[in-house]
Amino acid sequence: MDSLAKGVLKGGLRSGNVIDPIFPFMYLLITDGSESIASSPINTLYHKEGERTARQLYSAKNILTGIQFDRVDWENFGRTTKTEFLPNMRAWYAKHIWKCNGSMSRLNLIDPIKYPCPSCPCCSCPIEDKDHIILCPDEGRTKLYKDGVTKLDVWLRQQRTDPLLRRLIRQYLSGRSQTTMMSLLRPGTQAKYVRLAEEHDDLGWTNFIEGRISRKFFEIQLQFYVTKRSRKNSQIxxxxxxxxxxxxxxxxxxxxxxxxxxxxxxxxxxxxxxxxxxxxxxxxxxxxxxxxxxxxxxxxxxxxxxxxxxxxGDSDSDDAAPRRPQRSDDAAPRRPRRAAQGGTSRPAHRSSRQRxxxxxxxxxxxxxxxxxxxxxxxxxxxxxxxxxxxxxxxxxxxxxxxxxxxxxxxxxxxxxxxxxxxxxx
Structure with a gap:
């Protein structure tokens, strides 16, 4: 049946004649006008409504336009935050995105008496917000940032990341928002990396740092795993x-x-x-x-x-006790157990050591x-x-x-x- 169905579908694609999506005995059809719902209606509608709300919210906050929203790899973004982030980490991440974290500008807004100055305590920048923390030129913060980039590069190597992809990520992070991905490409680079750089630069530095990356990263890495026949592909x-x-x-x-x-x-x-x-x-x-x-x-x-x-009458276990014969009228009476001192009876089993x-x-x-x-x-x-x-x-x-x-x-x-x-x- 699968082979016949595949043949019909291939023939329909070649000829352009496709069957009507409404079947004779279909009693319910859920569609939004352009596509039908084949999985759970509740999950599908919840996902669609959540996507519509998120698109409006990111657009209202000037974080992502409609086109940029479609370029973000939301599927892997959601999978990562659910499986890799602890609840406290997810709470902090949400506060960081919506500028509710513990930066000096936020603390000054909440309690101006206790925090009278919104400036950075490390480099004396007039405003310390969420974007300034990662770009602060202070020596200590700069060292922490470089250590983080080094650890990420080591992790990418351990995960057998595409070498060119890994180099682009390392050099882009080292540029600290002062470089573009397109400028890191060498002459003669394959077209797929060029398209990745274009979408990446369109999303910008802040989106990349906060995890809203292009789908091209996943597509290129998946192709690399398939080419190398890596076991990581089976894990995906x-x-x-x-x-x-x-x-x-x-x-x-x-x-x-x-x-x-x-x-x-x-x-x-x-x-x-x-x-x-x-x-x-x-x-x-x-x-x-x-x-x-x-x-x-x-x-x-x-x-x-x-x-x-x-x-x-044999049991499956070698150490199991043999079954007792059923008593009949002419059977000999059972020998009473000898009572020990104190009124207790002596166990009637035989030690396994004497076997x-x-x-x-x-x-x-x-x-x-x-x-x-x-x-x-x-x-x-x-x-x-x-x-x-x-x-x-x-x-x-x-x-x-x-x-x-x-x-x-x-x-x-x-x-x-x-x-x-x-x-x-």
């Missing part, structure tokens, strides 16, 4: 590389897989299902999302199958026999094991050399068996 948008997953979905399924790998012993599964733990988990992390989810579901189902199977080695060996043999019985019954019924069903549908994608973690665990288990249980083969 997993859906484009991992079968339609978002970053949060990818993290959740990989966290589930990690728990299953750490908590599942291959020898506790059926003989056929134990092969699920022999995959290459590095390849599994890079595979399609359906492969990862099917593998996790298969392991959970295999563990559940072993837990629910029970033959001849002999042949008894431990018998438990291992019984568990192996139970697994063989399970496998034989499943085959006799003509049923497929979890591994059979999984390998038939995803065998080509899951066929791998095996996990190093699995091999280390098997080697460690063999060493423990040979060191502590010499009688077990």
């Amino acid at each position: 948008h997993y859906a484009a590389h991992y079968g339609g997953e978002t970053r949060r979905e990818y993290d959740e399924i990989m966290r589930t897989i990690s728990h299953l790998v750490a908590d599942t012993d291959p020898e506790d599964l059926l003989p056929e299902d134990s092969k699920l733990m022999e995959i290459d988990f590095n390849q599994l992390a890079k595979a399609n999302s359906n492969v990862r989810r099917n593998w996790a579901s298969a392991v959970v189902a295999a563990r559940t199958a072993v837990r629910n199977l029970n033959f001849d 002999s080695r042949p008894q431990y060996q018998t438990q291992i043999e019984r568990r192996g026999e139970r697994r063989r019985k399970t496998y034989a019954v499943v085959r006799e019924r003509g049923q497929l094991t979890i591994t059979d069903m999984f390998s038939r549908s995803h065998g080509s994608q899951m066929d791998a050399e095996g996990s190093q973690q699995y091999r280390r665990r098997r080697l460690r288990r063999n060493e423990n068996d040979s060191g502590h249980n010499p009688g077990v083969t």
